[in-house]
Amino acid sequence: DSGVTQTPKHLITATGQRVTLRCSPRSGDLSVYWYQQSLDQGLQFLIHYYNGEERAKGNILERFSAQQFPDLHSELNLSSLELGDSALYFCASSPTGRLEAFFGQGTRLTVV
Amino acid sequence: DQQVKQNSPSLSVQEGRISILNCDYTNSMFDYFLWYKKYPAEGPTFLISISSIKDKNEDGRFTVFLNKSAKHLSLHIVPSQPGDSAVYFCAAQTDSWGKLQFGAGTQVVVTP
Numbered sequence: 001d002s003g004v005t006q007t008p009k010h011l012i013t014a015t016g017q018r019v020t021l022r023c024s025p026r027s028g029d030l031s032v033y034w035y036q037q038s039l040d041q042g043l044q045f046l047i048h049y050y051n052g053e054e055r056a057k058g059n060i061l062e063r064f065s066a067q068q069f070p071d072l073h074s075e076l077n078l079s080s081l082e083l084g085d086s087a088l089y090f091c092a093s094s095p096t097g098r099l100e101a102f103f104g105q106g107t108r109l110t111v112v
Numbered sequence: 113d114q115q116v117k118q119n120s121p122s123l124s125v126q127e128g129r130i131s132i133l134n135c136d137y138t139n140s141m142f143d144y145f146l147w148y149k150k151y152p153a154e155g156p157t158f159l160i161s162i163s164s165i166k167d168k169n170e171d172g173r174f175t176v177f178l179n180k181s182a183k184h185l186s187l188h189i190v191p192s193q194p195g196d197s198a199v200y201f202c203a204a205q206t207d208s209w210g211k212l213q214f215g216a217g218t219q220v221v222v223t224p
Contacts, residue, residue, distance in 0.1 A: 002155060033211065043156070043201065043214040056211050090155055092212075100146055101212060103155030 003027065006091050006104035014112055018079040021107045025072055025093030031055075032074040033094075033101055034066055038087040049074055050096075081111045115139045116204050118215035125222055131189040133218050135202030138183065142204040146212065147176060147187045150199045159200075160187070192222045 003026035013019055025032050034046040045058035049068035060066075063081075068074040078085060088108050092101035117136045125131045133147075143164040148156035162169040162176045162185070169176050175188045189196055202215040 002157070004155070035214075042216040043203075043212075045211040045213065048211055058211055092155075100158040100161055102158065103148075105153070105155045 002102040002104060004091060004093050004102050004104035006089075006107050008107060009105065010108050010110075012110045012112060013081060015081055015083060017081050017111075018077065019081065019109065021076040021078070021089050021091075021109075023074045023076070023091030023093075023104060025074070025091075026102055029093035029095050029102075030072065031094045031096060031101070032068055032072070033092040034060075034074070034076050035090045035092065035103075036087050037090065037106075038084075043090065046076070078109070083111050085109065086111045114216075115142075116202055116213050116215040118200075118202055118218050120218050121216070122219040122221070125192050125220065127194060127222055127224050128191045131187075131192045131196065131220055131222070133187040133189075133200050133202075133220070135185050135187075135215055136183060137185075137204055139204070139206065139213075140183070141206045142213075143207075144205040145176070145178060145185050146203045146205075147174075148201045148203060148214075149196075150201060150217070156201060189220075192220075194222050194224065196220060197222045 005024040030051045035043045046060040048056040066076045088106045090106045092103040094101040146161040147159040150156045178185045199217045201217045203212040
């Protein structure tokens with residue numbers, strides 16, 4: 001158990017819909033990262049938050065947004081969903097913005 | 113632009129023998145490298161890391177070697193055990209707020 005909690009574990013939704021994925025980092029970790037893993041693909045970095053502030057953005061679509069709240073949990077919002085958005089979405093946390101990050105178990109999103 | 117490459121999608125090794133996983137990178141600004149292990153339906157788990165100021169780091173059965181001039185790192189697992197069967201990801205960072213850039217992963221199968 002990494003100490004990073006992601007909910008829900010599985011999500012099935014229709015095209016055009018909007019969903020929210022939630023991440024609770026390890027206690028004391030200020031950094032939260034979001035990654036996407038599509039079928040047969042590696043982990044693609046989406047966005048990094050540190051203590052409530054956005055610090056780095058990867059190849060995150062405009063339809064996607066994220067935020068980190070004062071209690072340090074984070075949410076990833078995916079809107080106008082398309083079939084190609086079906087993937088595993090991982091959240092990771094670390095004490096700073098550096099070094100090893102600890103990953104949650106992921107949310108498997110299926111868009112039908 | 114894939115800056116971290118794992119060119120071997122799979123590796124099969126006998127129990128008790130050495131597993132050698134390779135990773136190449138193109139960005140000379142990377143200064144911290146990590147290996148993660150991933151079982152199906154779980155998030156990646158941190159294994160071992162190495163700073164660019166070192167050329168070797170060892171932790172139990174796992175040793176990571178870094179050759180900066182060749183922009184190459186490798187992970188050695190000795191001896192390999194059936195529980196080591198998983199996907200192994202190489203990752204790299206550039207700076208204090210550096211996102212982890214992941215390779216595509218290598219599937220390791222340890223046979224009895």
